[in-house]
Amino acid sequence: MVNEEKRKLGTNRSCIRDLFEYGMKKAAEIGRENVFDFSIGNPSVPAPRGVNDTIAALVAAPDAQRVHGYTSAAGAPDAREAIAKDLGDRFACGARAQDLFLTCGAAPALTAVLAALCVEGAEVVIHAPFFPEYTVFAAGAGMKSVIVPADTADFQLHAEATAKALTPHTQAVIVNSPNNPSGVVYSRESLESLAALLEEKSREFGHPIYLISDEPYRELVYDGAEVSFVPLLYRNSIVCYSYSKSLSLPGERLGYIYVPRQADDAEALMAAIAGAARAQGHVCAPSLLQQMIARCATLRPDVEAYDRNRRALYEALTEYGYECVRPQGAFYLMIRSPRGSAKEFSDRAREKNLLIVPCGDFGCPDHLRIGTCVSWDTVQRSLPVFRELIEA
Ligand code: PLP
Numbered sequence: 001m002v003n004e005e006k007r008k009l010g011t012n013r014s015c016i017r018d019l020f021e022y023g024m025k026k027a028a029e030i031g032r033e034n035v036f037d038f039s040i041g042n043p044s045v046p047a048p049r050g051v052n053d054t055i056a057a058l059v060a061a062p063d064a065q066r067v068h069g070y071t072s073a074a075g076a077p078d079a080r081e082a083i084a085k086d087l088g089d090r091f092a093c094g095a096r097a098q099d100l101f102l103t104c105g106a107a108p109a110l111t112a113v114l115a116a117l118c119v120e121g122a123e124v125v126i127h128a129p130f131f132p133e134y135t136v137f138a139a140g141a142g143m144k145s146v147i148v149p150a151d152t153a154d155f156q157l158h159a160e161a162t163a164k165a166l167t168p169h170t171q172a173v174i175v176n177s178p179n180n181p182s183g184v185v186y187s188r189e190s191l192e193s194l195a196a197l198l199e200e201k202s203r204e205f206g207h208p209i210y211l212i213s214d215e216p217y218r219e220l221v222y223d224g225a226e227v228s229f230v231p232l233l234y235r236n237s238i239v240c241y242s243y244s245k246s247l248s249l250p251g252e253r254l255g256y257i258y259v260p261r262q263a264d265d266a267e268a269l270m271a272a273i274a275g276a277a278r279a280q281g282h283v284c285a286p287s288l289l290q291q292m293i294a295r296c297a298t299l300r301p302d303v304e305a306y307d308r309n310r311r312a313l314y315e316a317l318t319e320y321g322y323e324c325v326r327p328q329g330a331f332y333l334m335i336r337s338p339r340g341s342a343k344e345f346s347d348r349a350r351e352k353n354l355l356i357v358p359c360g361d362f363g364c365p366d367h368l369r370i371g372t373c374v375s376w377d378t379v380q381r382s383l384p385v386f387r388e389l390i391e392a
Contacts, residue, residue, distance in 0.1 A: 005139075014132055016040055019346075019355045026353060036382035037374065039355045041180065041331065043248035044373040045306065048299050051247055054292045067291045073283035074274060075102030075256070079290040082297040083256060089298075091229040099261055101273050102285040104253035106216045106242035107133065108277065110174075113212055113238055113257060114141035115276035116269060117171045124212075125165045125173040127157060128363025129334070131180050131214070141276075143171070150364050152336070155182040155325050159193035166201050172210045172238075173198065177227060178217040181362050181369035182334050183310070183327020185225040188233075195234035208236045208264040216242035216255070217330040219300050222307045225328035231260045238263070243293065245331075246301050254289040306331045309372040309379050320387050331373040334359065338390050342368050345389070354385045 013021070019039035027035045046052075058067050074080070080097035087095040103109040114124060114137055122143045126134050128150040138145045146165045151158055157175065166173075175194070177186035198209045213230040218241065221227055231237040242255035259270050277283050310327060317324055323336040335356075337345040342358035346368055349356050359367040372379075 009136065015361055016132075016357050019350070019357060022350070023355050030353070033377070033381075034353060036354045036378055036385060038370045038372070038378075038382075039357055041245070041371055041373060042250060043245055043331070044375060045248055045302060047248040048296075048301065050296055050299050051249070051292060054295050055288065058288060058291050067288045069287055070284050071287050071290055073278065075100065075285060076287070076290045076294065078294040080256075082294045086297040087258065091232060093229065093231055093260060095258060096261065099259055099266075099270070101257040101259075101270065101277065102290060103240075103255045103257060103277070104282055104285050105244050105250070105255040106214060106240050107137070108280065108282045109240035109242070109255050109257045110134070110212070110214060111137045111140060111280060112273050112276040112282075113210075113240060114138055114143055114172070115280065116272035117210060118142045119171065121169045122171040123167060123169040125162065125170055126363075127162070127173075127175060129155065129179065129181050129359060129367070130174070130363050131176060132361035134174055144169075146170070147363055150182075152364065152367070153325075155179065155184040155334070157186045157190040157194055159190070159197045162194060163197055163201075166197075166209070168205045170201070170205070170209050172212050174212045174214060175230070176214045178215075178220060178225075178327075178329025179332075180217065180330055181332045181357070181359055181364075181367075182325060183330045183332045183372075184325060185221060185227055185329040188226065188228045191228050191230060191233050198234060198236070202236070210263070210269075211237045212240060213237055214240045216245045219246045220303055220306060220331060221329040222303065222310060223328050227329065231258070235260070236263050238269070243289075247296075247299065248301070249289070252286060252289050254285055254293060305376070306372060308376065309374065312379050312383075313370065313372055316383050317386060320390050322386070322390060327372075331371060333370050333372060334364065334367045335370065336367055342366055348392075349385075349389055352385050352389065354382055354389070 023037040080100045084095040084097045118141045124143045127148045135145045148165045239258040244250035327333045346358040357369040
């Protein structure tokens with residue numbers, strides 16, 4: 001006998017994976033250059049040279065075996081110190097090494113935080129549009145997901161909408177900015193309003209509501225957009241970060257959880273996170289990557305190519321008549337289905353070898369996500385297909 005819920009989860013692939021797998025098969029048949037695959041968030045910009053050079057030097061060093069060994073469960077002290085220093089230098093948040101728990105990316109950071117906060121009847125509030133795995137992670141942790149519907153006019157956060165989702169069972173609220181799938185960066189004002197609401201409701205309910213800021217796209221921003229550092233706006237914040245996108249290392253698995261020391265019950269929370277990660281069996285993030293980040297924590301991505309794709313796609317698609325909110329971050333943009341359901345539109349696009357993701361699982365059933373982390377050639381050659389689809 002197997003666990004039925006887990007069997008279903010393992011059998012029903014996400015719609016992103018479905019399209020991605022289809023794209024790989026199709027590429028083998030008709031050639032990679034003939035499939036316009038906008039389905040998955042795999043960075044198309046190479047990892048910074050400093051990252052690759054550092055990894056090569058670490059592996060070639062005489063004491064290389066050390067970099068393949070176990071580290072402390074929460075991460076090697078020098079890696080945690082380098083990240084804490086970088087956060088402190090950038091945001092004056094006073095981060096210390098002991099406030100960080102290193103993880104295998106943002107996904108296990110989120111599962112550990114949610115499990116650490118799960119008490120009897122716990123609820124987590126999620127803002128649409130959202131990364132579909134949030135609801136899977138919440139269920140896995142034993143929490144109920146409560147969804148705040150998207151405001152499709154601007155995809156911004158609106159505290160009045162969040163207020164309706166909060167109950168005495170709310171343990172946490174998740175925000176993700178720059179956002180996957182909309183590419184929108186939440187304004188400082190909207191985050192300040194959310195912070196004021198959570199302060200008020202925490203007082204009313206008699207327990208802290210933690211604000212989980214999932215921010216793997218923090219450094220991927222354009223048009224000079226400001227990404228607020230959430231712990232500076234709200235004391236009870238928990239940051240879940242990943243180097244998957246910012247350093248183009250999604251397959252290598254490195255990220256962290258940052259619990260600011262001023263958060264309520266910070267020490268107990270950190271211990272519960274360590275306990276949750278232990279129970280989930282993912283302590284000790286990849287040691288080689290930890291040693292790399294100890295030396296490369298100040299490296300930033302080159303976003304020029306993403307920006308060029310974003311501008312070209314946004315300008316062309318809006319000119320053709322697609323409804324789209326201008327993205328200022330990450331490497332996605334969303335369009336409203338111009339005709340029929342988003343799934344039907346995605347199916348029609350697939351017939352022309354254009355792979356775009358219907359956003360039902362992201363909490364926006366009328367929209368589709370376009371991943372702009374593709375080659376310039378893909379952008380250029382896909383534009384006539386986008387035009388044909390809306391004109392058909
Ligand atoms: N959160 C968001 C918003 C994401 O888009 C992703 C990956 O695409 C993740 C979390 C998971 O990131 P990681 O690869 O670091 O586990």
